[in-house]
Amino acid sequence: MTDRKNNKDKLPAGLDQHEGIHSESGPFEKTLGETLRSQGISRRSFLKFCAATASMMAMSPAMIPKIAHALESARRPSVIWLSFQECTGCTESLTRAHASTIESLIFDSISLDYHHTLQAAAGHAAEEAREAAMEENFGKYLLVVDGSIPLGNPGYSTIAGISNYDMLMETAKGAAAIIAVGTCATYGGIPHADPNPTGAVSVGDIIKDKPIINVPGCPPIPVVITGVLTHFLTFGTIPELDHIGRPKVFYGQSIHDRCYRRPFYDKGLFAETFDDEGARKGWCLYKLGCKGPTTYNACATTKWNNGTSFPIESGHPCLGCSEPDFWDGGGFYKSISMPTENITKTAIYTAAGAAAAGVALGAMNRSKKNSAAAAHSKTTIDDLEK
Amino acid sequence: MSEAAIPVSGEVKFNIQISDELTQNVKPLLHEIKHALENLIENGETSIIDLRSIPLAPGEEDRILNTLGRGEVQAQLDALGLSEVTETRYAGVWVVTHYNDEDNIISRFIEVTTIPVILCSQTEDIMAAYSSLTLDLDESQQTN
Amino acid sequence: MSEIEFLSWVRGTGFQIAVIIFIAGVIIRLGEILLLGRKTNLAEAKGSEMGGGLRTVVTRSVPDKSTFKRSAFTIVAGYIFHIGLFVTIFLFAPHILMFKDILGFGWPSVPTPIVDALTVVSIIALLAILVHRMRDNVLRFITTTEDYLVWLLTILPLITGYIAFHRIGMTAPTLLAIHILSVQLLLIAFPFTKLMHAFTLVLARWYNGAISGYRGVES
Numbered sequence: 092m093t094d095r096k097n098n099k100d101k102l103p104a105g106l107d108q109h110e111g112i113h114s115e116s117g118p119f120e121k122t123l124g125e126t127l128r129s130q131g132i133s134r135r136s137f138l139k140f141c142a143a144t145a146s147m148m149a150m151s152p153a154m155i156p157k158i159a160h161a162l163e164s165a166r167r168p169s170v171i172w173l174s175f176q177e178c179t180g181c182t183e184s185l186t187r188a189h190a191s192t193i194e195s196l197i198f199d200s201i202s203l204d205y206h207h208t209l210q211a212a213a214g215h216a217a218e219e220a221r222e223a224a225m226e227e228n229f230g231k232y233l234l235v236v237d238g239s240i241p242l243g244n245p246g247y248s249t250i251a252g253i254s255n256y257d258m259l260m261e262t263a264k265g266a267a268a269i270i271a272v273g274t275c276a277t278y279g280g281i282p283h284a285d286p287n288p289t290g291a292v293s294v295g296d297i298i299k300d301k302p303i304i305n306v307p308g309c310p311p312i313p314v315v316i317t318g319v320l321t322h323f324l325t326f327g328t329i330p331e332l333d334h335i336g337r338p339k340v341f342y343g344q345s346i347h348d349r350c351y352r353r354p355f356y357d358k359g360l361f362a363e364t365f366d367d368e369g370a371r372k373g374w375c376l377y378k379l380g381c382k383g384p385t386t387y388n389a390c391a392t393t394k395w396n397n398g399t400s401f402p403i404e405s406g407h408p409c410l411g412c413s414e415p416d417f418w419d420g421g422g423f424y425k426s427i428s429m430p431t432e433n434i435t436k437t438a439i440y441t442a443a444g445a446a447a448a449g450v451a452l453g454a455m456n457r458s459k460k461n462s463a464a465a466a467h468s469k470t471t472i473d474d475l476e477k
Numbered sequence: 478m479s480e481a482a483i484p485v486s487g488e489v490k491f492n493i494q495i496s497d498e499l500t501q502n503v504k505p506l507l508h509e510i511k512h513a514l515e516n517l518i519e520n521g522e523t524s525i526i527d528l529r530s531i532p533l534a535p536g537e538e539d540r541i542l543n544t545l546g547r548g549e550v551q552a553q554l555d556a557l558g559l560s561e562v563t564e565t566r567y568a569g570v571w572v573v574t575h576y577n578d579e580d581n582i583i584s585r586f587i588e589v590t591t592i593p594v595i596l597c598s599q600t601e602d603i604m605a606a607y608s609s610l611t612l613d614l615d616e617s618q619q620t621n
Numbered sequence: 622m623s624e625i626e627f628l629s630w631v632r633g634t635g636f637q638i639a640v641i642i643f644i645a646g647v648i649i650r651l652g653e654i655l656l657l658g659r660k661t662n663l664a665e666a667k668g669s670e671m672g673g674g675l676r677t678v679v680t681r682s683v684p685d686k687s688t689f690k691r692s693a694f695t696i697v698a699g700y701i702f703h704i705g706l707f708v709t710i711f712l713f714a715p716h717i718l719m720f721k722d723i724l725g726f727g728w729p730s731v732p733t734p735i736v737d738a739l740t741v742v743s744i745i746a747l748l749a750i751l752v753h754r755m756r757d758n759v760l761r762f763i764t765t766t767e768d769y770l771v772w773l774l775t776i777l778p779l780i781t782g783y784i785a786f787h788r789i790g791m792t793a794p795t796l797l798a799i800h801i802l803s804v805q806l807l808l809i810a811f812p813f814t815k816l817m818h819a820f821t822l823v824l825a826r827w828y829n830g831a832i833s834g835y836r837g838v839e840s
Contacts, residue, residue: 278623333792334792335624345788345793347793348788356714356733357732357733357734358732358733359714359729359730359731359732359733361714377714377715377718378718384793384797385625385628385793385794385797386793387792387793411625414624414625414794415623415624415625415626416623416625416626416629417625419625419626419629420625420628420629421628421629421632421633426715426718427628427632427715427797428715428716428718428719429632429718429719429722430632430633430636430719430722430723431629431632431633431636432632432633432634432636432637434636434637434640434722434723435722435723435724435725437637437640437641438640438644438723441640441641441644441645442644442648444645445644445645445646445647445648445649445652446648446652448645448648448649448652449648449649449651449652449653449656450652450656452649452652452653452656453652453653453655453656453657454656456653456656456657457656457657457658460657
């Protein structure tokens, strides 16, 4: 957190925004290029940053010059970050990406005017800073939300006495776009899991009139969060989204399709239990309940901790954490081709019942046959002559 | 990950064996580099391969880099953290590695080109250098 | 309802419904057939009924020459898709896992590229069978709506399985749910349609063999 303060040229969070208001030339925003140059960052360093960004956004290296050009002339948008019913894991994930200077350039390229965990201000001053930023940039600021919103009782989650629902509705009014970060904000997450005691819903369930980018994951991969922000900065538009609002560039492929253990799946080489011989040889974790085939995320290519590893590589089956309702998806260690309920019991009871029914029906049929035979009257010549 | 910073007591044993017999990413990638060299020779076009975009099994990245080896040029850049630009033993094939200031690799590219762009001095920097030097000379003239 | 919710329902309640109807239906129907009994044969047994019956269950798998000449196409195509169905249903790793969960034991699987290829071959065979059935005058005349329905219910799991495996068109959870649902529809329709031939063929072949075996002749 101290790094953050130092990078902001020792101005408390939110005040540099006010500085712009009072300057003679009116609200003046430096472009990113100008900001960086004024901080003494060479263009070569900036190119390094663009190369890292292109790699992060899973873009072809041929795009690097375009990214450089776009970022250089980009204006710094105001960003308001609201945290609702969340565990702060998403912010933690993001600040791991922010751990060093090069990635902190992303933060220098935005003006993070409000964030509970990262900001220095507190109490009324913080809320006033938020309201000022909203008013100043009405229609142009970026709203980032993590955590779900409880509809059961507004008192379940409040900030400065304002319920999550009210704060979201109020802040969304002037937002240019909303980025829902983490599975809680995008699909309800763990609060939404059965039986959903707080009545938790996602941002998309409440806001219908603003463009929403869903960045799910529990937590999302840090570079995915910053990649979406960077896309918005570079191109000023929302990246192409899939049918549940996730950027296709990161969520377009299933884990199964990019998993390096796929050849083992195709050959039928599976780990049967944890730490057995197959597991040690790095075989496929399908039998251990891996949800890779039904999960869309960038874990298999982008990986975590700057490309160190991801759950499957470390020997644990994928939980499917970027999909809606993954907590109720039938058990983390139950393979997806297995039924979620006890079919064996059902089958045995049904068989027993059916056998009994079959015997009963058979007996009925028998007696019907016998009575028909008994009631069978022989045809006589007289009947024929009738 | 700087190994010096992590205190290790005793030997760390990993249960997962590194094996890429089935994943086979090394050969196809080397073929791609070969084609890129062909392209460079015939059309003078640069090709850049992002190593992070390919799902490599553990150990494969090292195998690829070991195969490419080291050539005559090793350059170190100090720009927002360390960057290494190495020509491999195949001339025209460069490996550009970017680190952040905690020595984590944030990106790695294989560039097939005469010289990676990042090694060249940038126009804006040169212009800034010209202004800066002019200022410094003026100042030193004034104090004289 | 979200995709995962839909998938979880299909894997849970959907499965229960389909299994109950399937097992109850098959057992009741088979029970009724068996309990119907046969007319007592007053002639003296000249050979073994059971021996003849069991032998025939196996030997009827190979059609005799004249039958083959008459319906070569139906027999060959039929065998192709039946074998394909057997491999894709019982020798594909994810399916074996499902059986293991229900029965308590599993068995070795066949590599997925082979299953993939056999799926395509089976789909082609089934399509060819339909075309043949509709073009041949006699076959078309005797084919009922139920037959077309059964054909559809058989090919749907193959097609949806292939699509789910290759993730074409929609996202994975929905495709998988549709595939499992198509199998459940097949299971529900099973006891009420000609699909019962899977079990009754054993009874029919046995009976044919038993008649001859009782009389001491080859069947």
